[in-house]
Every structure is written in structure tokens, then in C-alpha cells.
Amino acid sequence: MLDLLQSASDGVLYGATYALIGIGFTLVFGVMHKINMAYGAASVGGAYLGLMVLKLGAGLPVPLVFFGSFLAGGLLGWMVYLACFHFIPLSSPLATLMSTVGMLLLIDEVIVHTTDGMPQNYPALFDDVMLRFGEFTLRGDLLLVFLVSVACMAGLLALLYRTRLGLATRAVSQQAIAAQLCGIRLAQVNVTTFVITGLLGGIAGAMIGAAVGTLSPLLTTPLTVKGLIVTVIGGLGSVPGAIVAGLLVGGFENVIQLYRGVTERDLYVMLLLFAFLVFRPGGLFAPAGGRN
């Protein structure tokens, strides 16, 4: 019982990074009705670029590496928008899907070539801290991963629900044509959405690096798949759904890992996705109406 609780809580803490990735997929889908397949790779890429801060000077504090990953993620988000969306006709549903798949492969290749495919150490904070409650423990580094992710989500929700930019974003996602006729510039909302999701992705990549201890190109594909699973389980276009689903998938997979081992873990995650697709295809939080 304690084992179960322990692995569930560790999983939920790590699942906060899945939630961030899910939010990135879901926000872009909400605003543009497009899937950005490059998002997981760009997030890992942002974390890699953040590592360059360490290369600049070994004595630099770790939060600066995280911050570097955050900014690099935003930059990559903007570049993905330019390369895969800005010049490509949005009316064709497949065009941007393929351009972002291409970008996913490109980012992957760039990472492999610049690091010779070798995993890179990523710094963590509080990895020597262990909070003990009797037999139950909380890892300090995982707790930090969780808290940073939650802080980013809170920031995003405040942006979406408390600012005019957020209002414009929600207006576009609900009724793009009317939004333009209300004076909202679609292209501006689109590019802002990519930069903001990119920033979140950079932080997600950094937190994954901090929790795992290394970055490797092998992270991108599983992260893309997990992000999409979280998006579907949460409900396409729903930010709160992505948050809940991210934590749920994180906890679920870690519990499965405890009982069935790491090799069977993703199989059960897929089964969870399958169950949702069959019994609740709209996801946990199907977005409220208003989309015509």
C-alpha cells in the first residue's frame, strides 16, 4: 500500500511535465485547430539550448539554466510557427501536420548531430533533499519540478483568464471569424500562442531534464506521444483538462511501472488512452460550446 502511494505520488509530481506538454498541444489546437507535432521535440530542444548557459560558465547557478531553457523554448516556438505555419496555407488540414512532422525530425537530427547522440547531463536542484513522512518520502528535485510546473500553469491561466491578450486568445479559439471583425488580428494571436506554448515547453523540457538527470534525443518521441495522449484524455482544446490528464497519466504510468515493470508501462498507458477513446472520446473536459 505504501509502495502504491509512493509511486503514485512520484508519478503525479513528474506528471506535471506531461501536463505542460499537453497544454502546449491543446492551446495550439484550441486557437488554430491544428496539431503541432514538433512541440515535444522543440521542448526538448529548448532544454538542450538552455544547457548552453552551463557551457558558457561552469559556475553559473542552475536556475539560470532553467531560465535559458524557458527562453530558448519560446524562441523555438516562434521558429516552428514561422517555418511550419506562417507561409503554409492553413486551409489544407494535412499541410501543417506534415510540416510539423518534418520539423520534429529536423530538431531530432540537429540534437543527435550536435551531441553525437550522447546523453547530456542536465543539472537539478534539491536532488539531495529528501522529505520524510515516516516511510513515505518526497524527492526534493521532483517536488521542485512539480512546483515550477504548477507555477507556470498558474501564470498561463492568469494570462488566459485575467488579461486582454488571454481574452483575445479565447475569443479567437471560440469564433475566429467574429474575432477578426471585432478587430483582433488573427496572425498576432497565432504567433503569440506559439511563443507562449514554446516557453512552457522549454520549462517542461528543463524540468524533465532535471527529474531524469540527463537529456537524450530518445526523449522526443515518447514525449510527443505522451503529450498527445494527455491532450486527448484531457479533451482537445481544454487547458484544465490537459493539467488533470497530465497528472493522471504521470501517476498511472508510475504505478503500472511498480507492478508490471518499465517494459510494459507504456502498453498500459495506451490501454488507458484506448479506454478513453471508446468510453469518453471527448476527454475529461470536452471544451464548452461556442465552436461552430
Next chain:
Amino acid sequence: MALLELQGVSRHFGGVRAIDGLDLEVREGEILGLIGPNGSGKSTAVNVITGLYPPSAGRIAFDGRDITAAATHRRLSEGIARTFQNIRLFGGLTVWQNLWVAQNSARDRAARGFLSRWMGGQSGAREGIGKLLAFAGLAGREDELASNLAFGEQRRLEFARALAAKPKLLLLDEPAAGMNAGEIADLDERIRAVRERGVTVLLIEHHMELVMAVTDRVAVLNFGQKIAEGTPAQIQAHSAVRKAYLGGDH
């Protein structure tokens, strides 16, 4: 003086000429009715005026300026607002927010700081929105989600949203569709009240009683071309119009 002027405007979809060499003039301060049988190009005309479709040919001038190529989101700040035949509200936003979006975006053109434009709160908007709510008969409903409103209320909210940006020209695309007689009488009053405030109105409508009662002039489209123009009385007596609507010789 012409507030809006279309000169030889065409819009083709493949081989279909939805509007074909349309000349139309909306004079400042008037209520112009735009009528025509189904498929005559009325909605296409509105979509071209508001920039949703670029015209295939021709020129559009508004308030003395050429807006033929202006982006859709800029037309509002130029002073053109519209409602939609199939209501397009922000269903997941509240009544108040629906109005706030339109009111604020119009002001974005003014050189305001990046931060206030993106991060600004709701202060300073209350008074104007309060008046709009009263005008639309939605006072006290401001926190309701737009998607939860009844059909007639949604139409009134969309009308108010179009006014939120203080337009010079209001395009109403079949505002009476699906309304009962009482609601149409309300609509008639609202259209007149808007004109009293100095807003020019282009009314696209099937409901002839409303058009004949409320408009100063009427233009008639058929097969994408203007076949008649005049006062409501002239139009009612016009043979080409009767032929377009009823077919044959009348």
C-alpha cells in the same frame, strides 16, 4: 455623401459569379436595404465589404479611403461593424466579455503601450458597456455565458457587440431571421435608434415588411448584379424586382 462606395466589385468562386460588377453606394446617415432572392449575392457582398473574401475585381472605398485590400481586423477600426446571419458570438465568454472584446480591440489602433494593450484590465470600460447592455435589453445578464442565452437574446447581444466599437457603418446580415413579430418590432426600433445616434446602416434582409418600413432606400440584387435601386415605394412598384422575386410577367 457616400460613406461606403463599391465600384465594379466582383467576387467569383471558380466559375460562379457570386457578385458581378456591383456598384453600390451607402450614403452617410441613411438606412439602406439590400434585398434579393436567395443566392443573389447579398451575403457575398457583405463578406467582401468586411474583408472576409477579397474581391476578384473592383474597388471599395470607405469614408474617402480605399479599403479594397485592408485586412479584416482593420475594418473595425476604420468604422465598419457587422452582425452575422448565423450568429457568431463567443459562446464560452460572458455577455460582458463579448462586448469588452469588441470595445477594446477597436481602441488598439491608438498608440497604446504594449503592456496596457495586452495586460490591461477591465477598468474604464464599465460605463460604455452598461449602456450597450441596456440598449440590448440584457441589463443584469452580464455574467451569463453567451451560449446560454436564448436565441433572441443572442441576436441582441450580437447587435450590441457590433456597436461596441462605435462604428460609422453597421452591416446587419438578416437580423430578423428566425424572429417572431414582436421581436421584429423591437428590431425595427433598435435600427432606428442606432441611426438616431448617427450610425449609417446597411440592412440585408428577407423580411420585406421590415425592409419597407425602416429603410430610406433599397437596392435589389439578382444574379450578383444590382437590378434596381430607389425608395421603398419605387422598389415595390418596380417591374424587374417583381419579376426577380416572383418570376414570369407581373
